[in-house]
Each structure stands twice: as C-alpha cells, then as structure tokens.
Amino acid sequence: MCGIVGYVGDKESAPILVSGLKKLEYRGYDSAGVAVMNRNVLNVVRATGKLKNLETRVQTDVPQGTIGIGHTRWATHGRPSDENAHPHTYGGVAVVHNGIIENHLALKEELRSKGHHFSSETDSEVFAHLISDELKSGLDLPAAVRAAIAQVKGTYALAVVTTSDPNRIVCTKDSSPMVLGLGQGQNFVASDVPALLEHTRDFVYMEEGDLAVITASNVDIYGRTGQKVNRPTRRIDWTPMMAEKGGHKHFMHKEIMEQPRAVADTLRGRMLLSEGDVHFEGWNLSPEKVRALTKITILACGTSWHSGIAGKAMIESLARLPVEVELASEFRYRDPIVEPSHLAIAISQSGETADTLAAFKEAKARGATALALCNVIGSAMTREADITILTNAGPEIGVASTKAFTTQLVGLYLLAVKLGRMRGTLTVKAAQEHLTALTEIPKMIEDVLKCEASVKRVAREFMNAQDFLFLGRGPMHPVALEGALKLKEISYIHAEGYAGGEMKHGPIALIDEKMPVVVIAPKQPHVAYEKIIGNIEEVRARGGKVIAIIDEDDAHVASLADHVIRIPAASALLAPVVATIPLQLLAYHVADLRGNDVDQPRNLAKSVTVE
Numbered sequence: 001m002c003g004i005v006g007y008v009g010d011k012e013s014a015p016i017l018v019s020g021l022k023k024l025e026y027r028g029y030d031s032a033g034v035a036v037m038n039r040n041v042l043n044v045v046r047a048t049g050k051l052k053n054l055e056t057r058v059q060t061d062v063p064q065g066t067i068g069i070g071h072t073r074w075a076t077h078g079r080p081s082d083e084n085a086h087p088h089t090y091g092g093v094a095v096v097h098n099g100i101i102e103n104h105l106a107l108k109e110e111l112r113s114k115g116h117h118f119s120s121e122t123d124s125e126v127f128a129h130l131i132s133d134e135l136k137s138g139l140d141l142p143a144a145v146r147a148a149i150a151q152v153k154g155t156y157a158l159a160v161v162t163t164s165d166p167n168r169i170v171c172t173k174d175s176s177p178m179v180l181g182l183g184q185g186q187n188f189v190a191s192d193v194p195a196l197l198e199h200t201r202d203f204v205y206m207e208e209g210d211l212a213v214i215t216a217s218n219v220d221i222y223g224r225t226g227q228k229v230n231r232p233t234r235r236i237d238w239t240p241m242m243a244e245k246g247g248h249k250h251f252m253h254k255e256i257m258e259q260p261r262a263v264a265d266t267l268r269g270r271m272l273l274s275e276g277d278v279h280f281e282g283w284n285l286s287p288e289k290v291r292a293l294t295k296i297t298i299l300a301c302g303t304s305w306h307s308g309i310a311g312k313a314m315i316e317s318l319a320r321l322p323v324e325v326e327l328a329s330e331f332r333y334r335d336p337i338v339e340p341s342h343l344a345i346a347i348s349q350s351g352e353t354a355d356t357l358a359a360f361k362e363a364k365a366r367g368a369t370a371l372a373l374c375n376v377i378g379s380a381m382t383r384e385a386d387i388t389i390l391t392n393a394g395p396e397i398g399v400a401s402t403k404a405f406t407t408q409l410v411g412l413y414l415l416a417v418k419l420g421r422m423r424g425t426l427t428v429k430a431a432q433e434h435l436t437a438l439t440e441i442p443k444m445i446e447d448v449l450k451c452e453a454s455v456k457r458v459a460r461e462f463m464n465a466q467d468f469l470f471l472g473r474g475p476m477h478p479v480a481l482e483g484a485l486k487l488k489e490i491s492y493i494h495a496e497g498y499a500g501g502e503m504k505h506g507p508i509a510l511i512d513e514k515m516p517v518v519v520i521a522p523k524q525p526h527v528a529y530e531k532i533i534g535n536i537e538e539v540r541a542r543g544g545k546v547i548a549i550i551d552e553d554d555a556h557v558a559s560l561a562d563h564v565i566r567i568p569a570a571s572a573l574l575a576p577v578v579a580t581i582p583l584q585l586l587a588y589h590v591a592d593l594r595g596n597d598v599d600q601p602r603n604l605a606k607s608v609t610v611e
C-alpha cells in the first residue's frame, strides 16, 4: 500500500525522494507526490498514475530544497487523483500518511465548524489541519504532531514538515511501517528499507508509538509517553531484490506470512460490535432494496471463484438469500437469467480480469445491482460497480493468490452479516457473535502459520508425487479446490480438488499407494465429519497416503492418517480461512523444493486481462 520517503541533508531532495519512491513501487499505488521545502517556501508536486508522471513534472520544474517528503498513494478514501495524492498541505504544514484514520468524518466535521476547508476526499488531510492548528496554539512541531495523533483513531505512519520550522522532519508511527535511514550529514525516513538502500545500510526500525525528530545531523526518538528512547541501529546487508521481499525468499512466502495483518486490515473500521452491524464505506443499498433482493450471483475466476463458493455458504446461512456462484467465463457467454431484484457480486483481486469484468458488465446491463469485492481501488471493476468493498490485503505480487483469498473470505463474511442484519435474518446478538468470531481470526492465522515446519516435512516426502487429491466437504470443499489449484499452479504436479461425497464417482479409481490425499477434516457439523472419516478409510483401504488437516484435539483422525497438520478450531463458516493456510504452505514448499519459479510460474499471469 502507500509508501513514504523523507530526506533532510545538503543535497537537492526531489531526485532522492522520487528515486526512493520508485523502490517502493512494489507496494502498489495509484498516485504520487513530493513536498520540498526551501527555507519557508513549500513546493508540492503531485501526479495521478505511475511515478513517471510525477517524475516528468518534477523534471520540468525542479522543486528546490534540501529537505522534503514524498509518498506513493494506494487509494482507500477517495479515488486516485492529483487532489487526493499526498503530500497534503494546510497552513504551511505538509504531511504524508500511510494508514487509515477511522474517525476522520467526525474530525473533519469539527474542523469545518472552526472554518477549515478541505481540498481532498482523503482521511489523511485531517493531519495537516490538526497539526497546523496545534502549531498556531504555540506548540513546536514535535508537540503539535503528538497533540494531533492524540485526537486520531486508526493507524498511521506519518511524516511532517512545516515552513515555520524548516530544518526538520517529524515522523511517527502506529501499526504502519516506518524506518529511519542514517547517513553522514543527511538522514532519511521511509516505509521500507529498499527505498534507502542506495544511500545507507544503517537503519533504525521505529516502534509503535515512537516519534522521531530528524535533522541533517541528528535523529532523536521519543517513545509513546514522550521520553527519549534509544532504538538499536541495524546494518542491513540485503540485496535490493531481497529487501523488497522483506527478507523472504519469495513474494508468495511473504504474502502467506502477512495474512494476519491483511485480514485485520480487511476487518478494521467495519465491525460495529456494540450495534451488531457492519459498516462499509460507500454502501448505498437501502434496507428496502436489500429486503427485495431475490438472488445473488457471484462472478469470478480462479482463486476468487473458490472464495465465492465459500461465500455462498456464508450468505445463504446468515442472510437466507439464494446464491449462485458462476465462472465468469461461462456466465458471459450464456443467456443468463438476470433481474433487477438480483445482486451481482464480482470477486477479484486485481479488478481487471477480463472475463469477470465482462460478466459483471453483462449482469449490470441486464438490470442487476453491481457490487465489487476487490483489492485494487480504481481498477476497472470498482469503476463499473455500484458499490465496492475493498479487501485491503495490500499489493499481492506472487502470481499464486494467497492473502487475496483469505481477505475475500472475511470480506464475504462481513457482507453476509450486513445482509443478514438488513434482511432481519440475524438478531443483533447473533450478529455480535459472528463479529466476535471474526475478531479472533487474525490470531488464529498467526497460530496456524506455526505449522510451517511440519508442512515442510510433508512437502519433502511428497515433492516427487505425480498426482495429488484434495478432499473436503461443506465449507471445506472450496478449501480443497483452492489447495489443489495452489499446488498445480506452482509445483506443476497434477492435483484435483473434490467434494468428499464425489470421491466414489471417479477419483477413487486413481487411488493407489503412490497417491497422496489431503483431507481437510476439522470437526465441524457442516463438514460432515463422520462422512469425511469414511473417505479417509476408503483411501487407506486402497493404500493411499492420507495427509489430514485436523483440529488441535482430534486424536481419532490422527490415528488414521499418515500425517496430520493441526489447526485451531474456528466456527464452521470461518474455518476455511484457517484451513487454507497449511495448503498454501504445502504448495509453496513443494514448489520451492522442486526449484520452481514460485512467484512467476510458467504460463500464468497475475492479472488475466485477456479472455
């Protein structure tokens, strides 16, 4: 998501800022900008789209000054545009921000009543206004920044400069990343190490609540309560490529490990626990319209289609509305029945998949209301949609989708709760229980990620298998499909995902002692636990090797399986989020052990923009 770079020293800052921002491109962004200060003159240059647009503007009219801040923006509040791009300025203050201010509407209201005017749709601009007011009241810049963040609810990495104090950058962070780069006669700040590697290898990682005051010759850090603190300086020996992956061997591994954070970001600001309700920004469907809906059609491809199958169970169970899940490539070429009382949901990481987009347009043209569940704001699907729900997973670079899938699942769960409340099928109390269950998911993902070592052992044993079968029932059926897809995409081993009940109708013919069968068998009522045990027995009877994904306390299946991977018990409809993680790791390690190009598997593309 957003990237921040700041510089103070004796060189012209604009080129340093732009080149640092380039190293943060992998984070994903849709506009960019810099603010460069020359004594008490602030020059701001911003541009929508790729960094080369900003670069062209900066080169035509080079903003002069040896102190400055820069930003790449991945839009969350307000579309990508020059006005919404950072830095935001007010009263001689310029800010760049990464994160979300949850109470920005209330703060804006309050500031407007004091005569403030806002020039963007962003939440971040609030910081410039708050800090400017605090400076006017007589505080110095560090104190003004502290006073401003005390009024804000949300997450932030923030860098600030002001014309009234033109030799220093003040920055602070909570939940969003920020590192300080140390140089000779110059110092830096950035969202991530790669932005600064060409200037320094000495870094200080800021901790939650830290505030740093940076001049050309000095860096002081203060903890949350204002006391001066010493944070260790680390020498980073990463190559630029490795650094972009945050020390992980592959983007896919990094993205698997990021899932607790990604899922928390999907939930953030949306759960109204005390009201037992869900808030989606830009939701514009009236209760009458929602009650009048007769059907939901989910349109998607690939991994997103799998999340749609899990979403069907969630929505039908919580909102009691029939849901069809369609492969977008099939739907668009049929003569589908679509009515104005239908809601069409496009699920897409990229928002650009050609088949999904065409199917979505088709459904809309035939009168359906169009909702996009998407990871990229400003993408074609979000532009087509009447309503967009962002998954907020951050940029996904590995071709095999991981965090996009799990964030789609929790996005669908939130939607199911919202629809259930609006349609009166969920009481406040029931909704509260569902939301509480959701709050536990990031921690459960953290716990399940600890199974990596045992998954790797399984991967080593079966890395040369010719075929794999994945079985699941009920909510675990899409997990089986996704497990098989992950494995075939990156390991090139043939793999099939099947509903357990269908095993006797075909795949059982393939089972012999060379066939590993991954059975996803948490003890959930909907998963037909007894029945999946029957499948395990049938596999064993034919000599197949059983790898079982089971609850932590399940001794019975453990006694039947050749290998077990244990996961924490989540509620039935949320268990797919947790159960998918070991399968992602299995695919990753098999592919890595086989020496494959994990992030860019042969023949596959991240975003399939042609049919």
Ligand code: G6P
Residues within 6 Å of the ligand: 301, 302, 303, 304, 347, 348, 349, 350, 351, 352, 353, 356, 399, 400, 401, 604, 605, 606, 607, 608
């Ligand atoms: C490609 C990607 C998959 C993805 C699918 C749908 O095949 O390799 O990982 O699931 O497209 O992409 P979307 O961006 O629409 O979710």
